[in-house]
Amino acid sequence: MALFRTSIRVFHSSTRKMTTSSVTRAPFLLSPNQVSELTNSGHTHSVSLLDSTWFMPNSPRNAKDEFLSKRIRGAQFLDLDEVASSHELGLKHMMPDSQTFARACEKLGISPSTHVIIYDSHGVFSSPRALFMFRSFGHENSSIIDGGLPRWVDEGHPLDTAAPILPEPGTYGLPNLKEGAIKNYDDIVANSQHDPATNGHVELVLDARPKGRYTGTDPEPRPGLSSGHIPHSYSLTFNLFLQKHKTKTGQEYSTFLPPSEIKAALDNAVGTAEANQIINGQRPVVTSCGSGMTAGVLWLGLQLLGVKQVGLYDESWTGYSMRPTSQIQKTS
Incomplete structure (x- = not known):
């Protein structure tokens, strides 16, 4: 399947058609069958498979150990906590600087022309964050x-x-x-001082955490953190962009919903008028979550709707709420 060349044919999952492009840009999503066809096409040197599995801090599972026990043939492990920049509050998996990213790619055998294919063991959870990293550094040949x-x-x-x-x-x-691509605390504070309902230039902040943590009724999984939300942000739990499946052995996993259903979830969260402005590029948008991981799911869902410019608040709620001057809203 000749998908990727200097002048390439790109597969569009929504139309299932191939079109020609002068940019080496891969589809955002690939099915297992498409990946198998690529890796068995005789051009495996140009494809790099990465397991980017990450678990919440309170999980007993270990992503690296699970990778060592079983993986897709030829895959390498991408440790998102390791390929990261240092943070003043000690937060993990923050966006790496250019040198850290480049050195990680070299260690993984990746060149700028490599088609990077990323997966995780949840179905869809941490792989979009890894894809966000590659795409934000201009590595469009990634899925x-x-x-x-x-x-x-x-x-x-x-x-x-x-x-x-x-x-x-x-x-x-x-x-x-x-x-x-990346928003910091100062960006978010300045943005939150204005109401997006009255200021068309304000970025809409979409919060991917579960609704109870957004409203302040449920605790955060990280000890000592307040729950609640950034002023004027909207709750859009990342699972609302996903659908659940069960394997033949009963294991649950997730895939992205069709674009029409992703659009419906966005409509329900912010209203149809605002959603249309986001899609048309008239309203800037930022995704956030607990620590910048599942914000990647919202980022990718918006990309599937054709939204070009989506920022991500890297430290997200963990960093925001740890700062003593942060304004925290709760909803009963």
Whole structure:
């Protein structure tokens, strides 16, 4: 399947058609069958599979150990907590600087032309955050497996259980981070001082956390953090962009909803008029969550709707609420 060249044919999942582009840009989503066809096409040197599984801090599971026990054949492990910048509050998996990103790519055998295909063991959870990182550094030739490892296994594709083989190091120059991709605390505070209902230039902040944490009725999973939300932000739990499935063995996993249903979830969260402004590029938008992980799910869902400019509040609620001057709203 010749999807990716200097002048390439790009697969569009919504229309299932191929079009020609002068930019090496991969589809955001690939099915296991499409990935299998790519990796078995004789051009595996140009494809890099990455397991980006990440678990919440209170989970007993260990992503790296699970990767070592089983993985998609040829995959490497992308540790999002390791490929990260330091943060003044000690937060993990923050967006890396250009040098950290480039050195990680080289260690993983990735060059700027490599088609990077990312997955996680939830189905869709942490892989969009990893994709956000690659796309924000201009690596457009990157995708996720929609349904991740559980769907891969359920559809009968092979796994590796032997010790992973390290790739030959790649060469990767220092990339530029796209302007506006990452928002910091000062950006969010300045933005939250204005009501988006009366100021058309204010960025809409979409909060991916569960509704109870947004309203302040449920506790945060990280000890000592207040629950509640950033002033004038909207609740849009990341699961509302996803659909659940069960494997033949009963394991649950998630995939993205069709674009029409993603649009309906956005309409319900912010109103149809605001949603249309977001899609038409008339209203800037920022995604947030607990620590910048599931904000990536909202980011990717908006990309599937054709929204070009979506910022992500990297430290998200954890960083925001740890600061003593933060204004916190609660909803009964």
